Amino acid sequence: MKPILPLIAGLAAALFTAGAAAQSAADYPSKPVTLITPFAAGSGPDAVLRLVSDKLGRLWNQRVVVDNRPGGGGFIAIDQARRAAPDGYTLLQLDSEHVAALPHLYKSRNFVTLQHFDPVASLFRTPFFVAVASDSKWKNMSDLVAAAKSNPVSYGSWGVGSAGHLGAQQLESLAGVHMQHVPYREVSQLYANVGSGDVPWSFATIPSSQGVYKAGKLRYIAIAAPQRIPQMPDVPTMAEAGGPASLYVSSFVSLLTPKGVPPAIRARIHADVAKVIADPEIRARFDTFAFEPLAWSPEEIQRQAEAKSKVYGELVRRGNISLE
Structure with missing residues (x-):
């Protein structure tokens, strides 16, 4: 019978632990x-x-x-x-x-x-938009991609390895182009520079870019998603704007x-x-x-x-x- 005692003790300990965990979850947070x-x-x-x-x-x-x-x-x-x-x-x-x-x-x-x-x-x-200066000559993604194929084009992001940087890498791969990445430390400075045309374009979210957008200095030429969104119903999808249809940046x-x-x-x-x-x-x-x-x-x-x-x-x- 001796071997049974450790088993009983182990079961008791397990039941106690389970009970304690359940109790702690019921009391959480204290x-x-x-x-x-x-x-x-x-x-x-x-x-x-x-x-x-x-x-x-x-x-x-x-x-x-x-x-x-x-x-x-x-x-x-x-x-x-x-x-x-x-x-x-x-x-x-x-x-x-x-x-x-x-x-x-x-x-x-x-x-x-x-x-x-x-x-x-x-x-x-969160979805990402392609933002350009309001006076940019690019009206859609076809214009952006065509420009990148014929001349060096740069883009900004809020840091190396950010969704904006990696999303642009996806765009390069799907569109068969190469662009120069310009990383920024300050998000506000990034969109101020996009609005002034110092950097041609960047991916953007509504909260990060709305200040410059509401000031009339930014324009969204596409949303990198398969569907338009109610908040920006006039902004076309990537496919509608002439970009790679499979590009979804979120x-x-x-x-x-x-x-x-x-x-x-x-x-x-x-x-x-x-x-x-x-x-x-x-x-x-x-x-x-x-x-x-x-x-x-x-x-x-x-x-x-x-x-x-x-x-x-x-x-x-x-x-x-x-x-x-």
């Missing part, structure tokens, strides 16, 4: 929660995160604090979150480029984002937890964030930004990230892009 983000205060993702944090705080009856840690290609925020205890009280907001492109851009670091973090909840996906933003957070707590966070994202006030704010609310499962976030990683890996290799 103290303030921190949402770390690599995005600067005032940016589109930051604005969304602050709305989400406010709604979560009311739902949880706890303070939910946004901690902006911009810079370092996202690693300042990532490293801060990696140092946190895996208890569900520190969440990390990342976009698909932080998740899927960083491993290819910083090869010597041997850092694979999803080996250190678990996706827990999706927030939104970025999705999610919340992640450090590896090791109990599954029951991750499930609680996922369910509560989904509830918050469905709130009409947040949906209305998403509409102003042309952000598409997402209700992906953690498994779907993983699948989407892996699909992006394959595309980005090939683009990084082909363009010999590195941040090291």
Whole structure:
């Protein structure tokens, strides 16, 4: 009978652990929660995160604090979150480029984002427009591609390895052209320079470029998506504008937890964030930004990230892009 005793003890321990996890999920959160983000205060993702944090705080009856840690290609925020205890009280907001492109851009670091973090909840996906100066001679994508085939053309983005940079790499590949990348540190300066014609074009989102657009200095000649959007119904799709029909440039933003957070707590966070994202006030704010609310499962976030990683890996290799 002696061998049975360790088995009984093991089962008891397992049941106790499961019960404790369930109890901790039921009690979660019992103290303030921190949402770390690599995005600067005032940016589109930051604005969304602050709305989400406010709604979560009311739902949880706890303070939910946004901690902006911009810079370092996202690693300042990532490293801060990696140092946190895996208890569900520190969440990390990342976009698909932080998740899927960083491993290819910083090869010597041997850092694979999803080996250190678990996706827990999706927030939104954003489309990208092709922005040119309002007085640009380019009226559509056919004009842009033709110009790139006959003369050197440059374009701007908000950094090496950004969605704007990698999206332009996709355009080059599909259109059979080569263009010069001009990375900017400040997004506001990027679109000011596009509006003045100092840099011919750039990918843009509504929140990042709306100031220059509303001032009448920017024009969108296409949306890099298969369908037009209600916020900009007069802007044609990439195919309608004469560009590569298969070019779809978008970025999705999610919340992640450090590896090791109990599954029951991750499930609680996922369910509560989904509830918050469905709130009409947040949906209305998403509409102003042309952000598409997402209700992906953690498994779907993983699948989407892996699909992006394959595309980005090939683009990084082909363009010999590195941040090291």
